[in-house]
Amino acid sequence: MTAARSGQVDRAGESQNEVAPHLEDVIKSKLRFLVVEDEPGDVSILRSVLDKALGSEGYQLDAAQDRRAARAAMETNRFDVVFLDYDLGSESGFVFLRDLHKGDFSAPVIILTGKGAEEIAVEALRLGASDYLTKAELDASTLTRSLLRILTVASLRRAQYMAEARLAAAARGSQDAIVTKDLSGNILSWNLAAQHMFGWSAEEMLGKNITKIVPADKQEEWEQLMADVARGYTVSKPRTKRRKRDGAIIDVQLTVNPILDNDGVVVGAVGVTHDIGPMIALEQGLATRQQQLEIDNLLLKEFGHVVAHDLREPVRALMVRLDHLSQTSDDVDVREAMAAATRLRTMLDGFEVMAGLQQAGEVRELDIAEIVQDVLDGLSQQAAARGAEFEVGALPHMWGDPAQVYTILQNLIGNAIKYGGDPPRVAVTGRAAGGVGEIRIRDNGGGIPAPYRERIFQPFQRGAHFGDASGTGLGLFVASVMALRQGGHVRLEETSPEGSTFLLELPLP
Amino acid sequence: MIWIVEDNSFDRDIYEMVLAIDDIVYFHSGEAAWESLQEHGCAGIDLVVTDDRLAGMMGLELIGKIRATPGGERVPVCIVAAPLSPEDRAKARGLGVAAVLEKPYTLAGWESIADRLLELRRSHD
Numbered sequence: 118m119t120a121a122r123s124g125q126v127d128r129a130g131e132s133q134n135e136v137a138p139h140l141e142d143v144i145k146s147k148l149r150f151l152v153v154e155d156e157p158g159d160v161s162i163l164r165s166v167l168d169k170a171l172g173s174e175g176y177q178l179d180a181a182q183d184r185r186a187a188r189a190a191m192e193t194n195r196f197d198v199v200f201l202d203y204d205l206g207s208e209s210g211f212v213f214l215r216d217l218h219k220g221d222f223s224a225p226v227i228i229l230t231g232k233g234a235e236e237i238a239v240e241a242l243r244l245g246a247s248d249y250l251t252k253a254e255l256d257a258s259t260l261t262r263s264l265l266r267i268l269t270v271a272s273l274r275r276a277q278y279m280a281e282a283r284l285a286a287a288a289r290g291s292q293d294a295i296v297t298k299d300l301s302g303n304i305l306s307w308n309l310a311a312q313h314m315f316g317w318s319a320e321e322m323l324g325k326n327i328t329k330i331v332p333a334d335k336q337e338e339w340e341q342l343m344a345d346v347a348r349g350y351t352v353s354k355p356r357t358k359r360r361k362r363d364g365a366i367i368d369v370q371l372t373v374n375p376i377l378d379n380d381g382v383v384v385g386a387v388g389v390t391h392d393i394g395p396m397i398a399l400e401q402g403l404a405t406r407q408q409q410l411e412i413d414n415l416l417l418k419e420f421g422h423v424v425a426h427d428l429r430e431p432v433r434a435l436m437v438r439l440d441h442l443s444q445t446s447d448d449v450d451v452r453e454a455m456a457a458a459t460r461l462r463t464m465l466d467g468f469e470v471m472a473g474l475q476q477a478g479e480v481r482e483l484d485i486a487e488i489v490q491d492v493l494d495g496l497s498q499q500a501a502a503r504g505a506e507f508e509v510g511a512l513p514h515m516w517g518d519p520a521q522v523y524t525i526l527q528n529l530i531g532n533a534i535k536y537g538g539d540p541p542r543v544a545v546t547g548r549a550a551g552g553v554g555e556i557r558i559r560d561n562g563g564g565i566p567a568p569y570r571e572r573i574f575q576p577f578q579r580g581a582h583f584g585d586a587s588g589t590g591l592g593l594f595v596a597s598v599m600a601l602r603q604g605g606h607v608r609l610e611e612t613s614p615e616g617s618t619f620l621l622e623l624p625l626p
Numbered sequence: 627m628i629w630i631v632e633d634n635s636f637d638r639d640i641y642e643m644v645l646a647i648d649d650i651v652y653f654h655s656g657e658a659a660w661e662s663l664q665e666h667g668c669a670g671i672d673l674v675v676t677d678d679r680l681a682g683m684m685g686l687e688l689i690g691k692i693r694a695t696p697g698g699e700r701v702p703v704c705i706v707a708a709p710l711s712p713e714d715r716a717k718a719r720g721l722g723v724a725a726v727l728e729k730p731y732t733l734a735g736w737e738s739i740a741d742r743l744l745e746l747r748r749s750h751d
């Protein structure tokens with residue numbers, strides 16, 4: 118079929134509701150006719166009538182003198198209408214008409230008869246002719262009326278055929294079982310997916326009742342569902358069950374729509390069944406995995422707790438003894454041992470934060486300047502070793518847990534000394550803005566390369582480029598977690614080859 | 627008299643060093659303290675200092691028993707331990723614990739603990 122013809126079909130389909138369609142509405146391309154007639158004179162008469170009805174350019178007429186020539190013509194061409202002389206000399210046109218309908222020739226046929234041949238006409242219509250015209254009364258308006266009717270019906274049929282073919286193709290290609298049934302549940306159609314899903318072929322199921330695939334415990338649900346559909350509702354069951362041929366029960370999602378006739382009366386239902394077995398298997402897999410993860414998480418937490426608590430005791434004992442020793446000795450080994458023990462303790466603090474053990478304690482208004490001074494006192498040895506210089510501005514009072522804020526500032530200022538320039542110059546400035554207190558710690562180090570700017574806040578992610586292996590890899594992580602627990606933030610505000618600025622934000626009192 | 631319930635001998639040495647007083651009674655376990663309490667009651671106790679994580683009976687359990695002993699309702703009790711979980715902290719508050727102090731890492735820290743304990747005993751007198 119050519120594109121022009123399919124356009125014609127659609128156009129005709131649209132015009133079906135018009136009150137009085139015109140031939141031009143139905144026909145958009147040149148019509149092609151075949152006349153099977155052994156009298157050349159009668160062919161001429163038909164041609165002149167067609168000229169009047171359609172204009173000489175509006176159609177093409179092929180002529181065949183006998184049945185064989187007609188068949189040959191129809192095998193190679195498609196005709197919109199075939200005019201068939203009833204009396205084909207030696208043979209009756211009926212023989213041809215009967216042949217025509219045995220084969221695959223679907224062109225509508227108009228029988229041309231002589232005068233007074235009503236019985237012939239009735240017989241012709243019975244044999245599948247679309248219309249009959251009396252040669253003697255053949256005129257343009259009669260022919261036009263007949264063509265209009267025949268072509269309209271033909272294009273409607275074609276449109277219907279196309280629609281059905283499209284639906285059938287959609288149903289064939291669907292992964293979902295699509296089954297139509299009447300209101301009693303008798304199956305009217307059963308697509309390929311239904312065959313695969315349930316194990317019965319269309320031949321086996323057509324005319325059978327749908328309840329065959331409904332498990333016993335779902336029969337009541339099915340009856341309720343069909344009652345709703347019969348009242349015109351679309352019903353969906355996100356999760357129900359169906360029975361396969363081998364007796365296996367499968368999980369499905371089901372949607373049933375009513376089928377209405379032209380008067381809007383529900384005459385049947387079409388059900389679309391989706392196999393949700395794979396989805397459920399996936400869900401169950403996920404649930405099992407989640408359970409396992411929760412157990413793993415608990416074990417890890419417990420492990421973290423044990424590590425943090427049980428290691429804390431010996432580390433504490435070690436530190437107190439070293440502290441004691443350092444008060445009576447200036448031995449470099451004692452100092453180094455103390456530094457190592459302090460790192461160990463910082464790591465334990467990190468473990469505790471990670472295990473969620475160390476909650477923010479009691480928060481209160483803090484004099485940050487005082488805490489910064491404590492931190493600087495605590496770091497005085499490191500600072501002296503590197504010749505660090507400090508510049509501390511006016512600092513606001515803020516809201517937090519004193520011990521944790523101390524730890525945060527100790528981390529940030531300690532880093533500024535450790536990673537600062539030579540000598541390190543560290544500026545601590547503060548300001549209050551919009552309910553939030555801000556403390557900035559600026560160093561004169563070489564800046565932090567882009568790939569590390571986020572990683573430095575992750576546990577155990579200390580970059581090798583920092584050169585110094587004395588850190589724990591937890592400092593900034595611990596600081597940022599602690600700040601978050603107090604309603605604040607720690608972040609890298611700015612970094613360049615001239616230095617970096619870290620920002621601590623905490624609520625104002 | 628200060629009762630110190632501590633199963634860690636190092637920490638007992640530290641207490642001895644920083645408190646520098648004679649009337650300290652040490653118990654190696656919660657059970658030992660509880661036994662003495664049943665036998666002699668609460669008379670003469672100025673302060674109870676206990677670790678929380680003990681090998682057997684836990685510190686909080688022992689405090690519960692002290693509170694249930696006649697005369698033990700008002701004995702000042704202090705926990706010196708690793709940081710408590712928020713739940714245990716709430717339990718401690720419910721038992722009227724005077725202070726929950728974290729075990730320090732430095733001698734200076736221990737000295738301030740000693741100051742705090744002696745202050746608590748004084749306030750009871």
